[in-house]
Amino acid sequence: MASSRIPGFYNLSLAERLTRAAAAADQTPDVLAPWASGGLSPEAADHMVENAIGLHSLPVGLGLNFLVNGREVLVPMAVEEPSVVAGASFMAKLARAGGGFIATTTDPLMIGQMQVLDVVNLHEAKLKLYEKKAELLAEADSIDPILKKFGGGARDLEVRIIESSPIGGFLVIHLIYDVRDAMGANAVNTACERLAPQVERITGGRVHLRILSNLADRRLARVRCTIPVKELAFDDFSGETVRDGIIAAYAFAAADPYRAATHNKGIMNGVDAVVLATGNDWRAIEAGAHAYAARSGQYTSLSTWGVDVEGSLVGSLEMPMAVGIIGGATKVHPAAKAAIQLMGIKTASELAEIIVSVGLAQNMAALRALATEGIQRGHMSLHARQVAVAAGAEGEMIERVAAQMVAEKTVRIDRAEEILKKTK
Ligand code: MEV
Numbered sequence: 001m002a003s004s005r006i007p008g009f010y011n012l013s014l015a016e017r018l019t020r021a022a023a024a025a026d027q028t029p030d031v032l033a034p035w036a037s038g039g040l041s042p043e044a045a046d047h048m049v050e051n052a053i054g055l056h057s058l059p060v061g062l063g064l065n066f067l068v069n070g071r072e073v074l075v076p077m078a079v080e081e082p083s084v085v086a087g088a089s090f091m092a093k094l095a096r097a098g099g100g101f102i103a104t105t106t107d108p109l110m111i112g113q114m115q116v117l118d119v120v121n122l123h124e125a126k127l128k129l130y131e132k133k134a135e136l137l138a139e140a141d142s143i144d145p146i147l148k149k150f151g152g153g154a155r156d157l158e159v160r161i162i163e164s165s166p167i168g169g170f171l172v173i174h175l176i177y178d179v180r181d182a183m184g185a186n187a188v189n190t191a192c193e194r195l196a197p198q199v200e201r202i203t204g205g206r207v208h209l210r211i212l213s214n215l216a217d218r219r220l221a222r223v224r225c226t227i228p229v230k231e232l233a234f235d236d237f238s239g240e241t242v243r244d245g246i247i248a249a250y251a252f253a254a255a256d257p258y259r260a261a262t263h264n265k266g267i268m269n270g271v272d273a274v275v276l277a278t279g280n281d282w283r284a285i286e287a288g289a290h291a292y293a294a295r296s297g298q299y300t301s302l303s304t305w306g307v308d309v310e311g312s313l314v315g316s317l318e319m320p321m322a323v324g325i326i327g328g329a330t331k332v333h334p335a336a337k338a339a340i341q342l343m344g345i346k347t348a349s350e351l352a353e354i355i356v357s358v359g360l361a362q363n364m365a366a367l368r369a370l371a372t373e374g375i376q377r378g379h380m381s382l383h384a385r386q387v388a389v390a391a392g393a394e395g396e397m398i399e400r401v402a403a404q405m406v407a408e409k410t411v412r413i414d415r416a417e418e419i420l421k422k423t424k
Contacts, residue, residue, distance in 0.1 A: 002026075004072040005065050005093070021062055025074055025342050032338050035060055035076075039335030048329065060277055060335070061085030063270075065092035067100025068357045075358055076339040077273035082382030084269045087365030088358050095361065098226035098312060103353035109155060109218035110179050110322060112188035112211070114196065116171035119205035125171055126159040128202050133157050136198060140175055140191045147187055152180040154191065173199060176218060181348040183281060183324035188212040214287035214322070217295070221321035221352040223360050227313040237372050243313045245371030246364065250305035257299040263363070264293055264302050267317065270362030274355045279329035279336025281322075288320035303363050317360040321352035384411045391416035397423070 006020055018036060022029045034040075038057055046052040063075035063085060077085050095101060119125045129136070140154035147153060156176040163169050175195065177188050192210035199207050229239035232246075253263035268289060275282045293302050303317040325348050330336050345351050369375045384402035391413050393401045401419045405411045 002072065004067065004074050005096075006074075009062070009064060017062070021074055021342065025344065027341060031341050034334035034338045039338075040333055044332065044334075048332065058276070062089075063092065063274075063358055063361075064089040065096060066354070066357060066361075067092070067096050068103055068354050070100070071344075073343050073354055075274055075354060076277040076342060077270070077358070078277040079269065079273040081269060082386065083365075083379050084273060084362065086382075087369075087378070088270050088361040091361040091364045091368070092357075094227050094231045094364075095225040097228050097231045101223050101225050101353075101357035101360065103221060103223040103357055105221045105321065105349040105352050106219060107155075108152075108179050108181070108184070108348060110177050110184040110188045110216055111213040111218060112175040112177060112192040113209065113213050114173040114175070114192050114199060114207050115209040116173065116199060116203055116205040117167075117208050119171055119203050122161045122169055122171055125203040125205060126161060129157070129159045129171075129173065129199070132198075132202050136195055136202075139198060140177070140195055143191050143194050144187050147178075147180060147182065150180045152178040152182075152187070154178075171203065171205065174213075179324070181324055181326050183284070183322055183328060183330075183348075185212050185281075185284070186327065214284050214320075215291040215295075216284075216288045216320035216322040217292060219320055219322055220318055221349075221356040222316070222318045223353065223356040224314065224316040225357075225360060225364075226308060227315075227364075229311050229313065232313060232368070235373075240311075242368060242372060243307065243311075246313060246367045247305050247307070249367040249371045250301060250303065253301035254304070255300075260293065260300050263366075264289065266366035267302055267319075267359040267363045269366075270358040270360075271319075271355055274339075274351075274358050275323060277336070277339045278323065278325070278351060279331075279333040279339075280324065281328075284322055285320075288322060292320050303360060305364075305367070315360050315364055317356050317363065319356065319359070321355060323351050323355065324348050325351055380406050380411060384416075387411055387413055388416050388420075391420055393420055 002024055006024055018032050019029050022032050040055055042054055045055055058078045058080055060076050060078050063077050066073045066075050136157055137154045155178050158174040160172040162172055179187050189211055196207035196210055229243050232239040232242035253260040272282045275285050293299050302319050305315050308314045324330055325340055369378050384405045385398055388398045388401035401416050404419050405415055
C-alpha cells in the first residue's frame, strides 16, 4: 500500500473514511463493506454460538501511521474506549521517525498438556515416555494432514513431574505442536486426545485433562521501536523530559505489580482491539499475556523503555501471541476477513507482528500522557461526547454539549442534561 498516513482522516465522514482507507490499501471499497453494515448478520451469528438472539456491536477505528518491518499498514481496531485509536495512531507517527516498528516472531509452537494420574512411579513413567517419544510424535504428527501439508505438525514432547499438588504427585506431558497459520487450539486438543490411549499404555496411568495451554511461551511476538528525542517534545515539555518521564513510568511497572497490571492493561488496549477486529480469541491472548508477565514469580511489565547511545527513547515488547488467520471466526466473520484483507496479511506471524506493534504504541501513548499532562485531558473530548449521547444529545447537539462540558472541565451526565435543557 502507498502510505498509512492519511492526513485529515479524522475530519472525513464514515463513508469517506472507508473509501479513503480502501484506496490507500489498494483495495476496492466492497472489501471493506462489512464494516458499514455492522460486520455480521444474525443468521451468521446463529451458526457461531448456541441460543443466539442477536448481535453486539463495537466501533472499529483505523490505527493510522503504522510502519511495521518497513511495510505500511492500516490497522482496524475494535474497541469501545475513547482515545485508544488516536493514541496508537499518534505514537505510530512518532515511531516512523525512528524507522517504525521492527517485529519478529518465533515459530508458531503451541503447547498441548496431558495430565497423567494414578502413575505408580513418576520417574520411571517419565523415562518410559521419553523412550517412546519418536513413536508418540509420529502418531501426533499424522493427525492433521492439512497442517502437515503446510509445514506444521508435532515437534517435541516434554515430560514434567508435579511433585506435590492437592491430590499428590502426577505427570504432565507437553506436546509441542507447530500450528502454522492457525490459532491452533483444535489441532492441539485433537492431538492430545488422540495420544491419550498410547500414553496410558506406556505409563500404566490414566490420562485426565487433554487441553492446550494458554501460556503460549513458545509462540512469542517481539517488537521494538526507537523515538528520536526531539520527536517527543510538545507544549512546554522538552523531548528529554518526556523521554525520562516515560522511562520512570516504566520503572514503576517493572517494580510494582499493582502498577504493572494497569501498565499491561494499556498494552492490551491496543492488542485486544486488533485481536478482536480479526476474529481472534482475545481471552486466550489476555490469559497468555498475564501468565507470561508473571513467569518469574513476580508479575511485571510486558514492555521495557530505556535510551540508546544517541539518547533516543527505545521501547520493546515481548509476549505470547496465539493468533490465526485460518479457521474459526477469522474465516466466517465478514468483518474479520475484511480486517485481514485491509492489512494485506498473508501469515499469522505477520498479524502477530502488527498486533505487538500496536500494543507497544498504545503503551507509549499511555505512558507519555501519564508522565506529562495526565490521562484525563486527552480522554476528555471523546468521553464528553459519550456522556452527551448518554444524556440524550443527538446530531449537532452532541458536539455542542461536549465542547461546553470540556470548556467547563465538568464532564458529568447531570451537567450534560442541564445544558441540553437550556438549549431546547
Ligand atoms: C486505560 O485504559 C489504560 C491506562 O490506564 C494504561 C496505563 O495506565 O498505562 C491509561
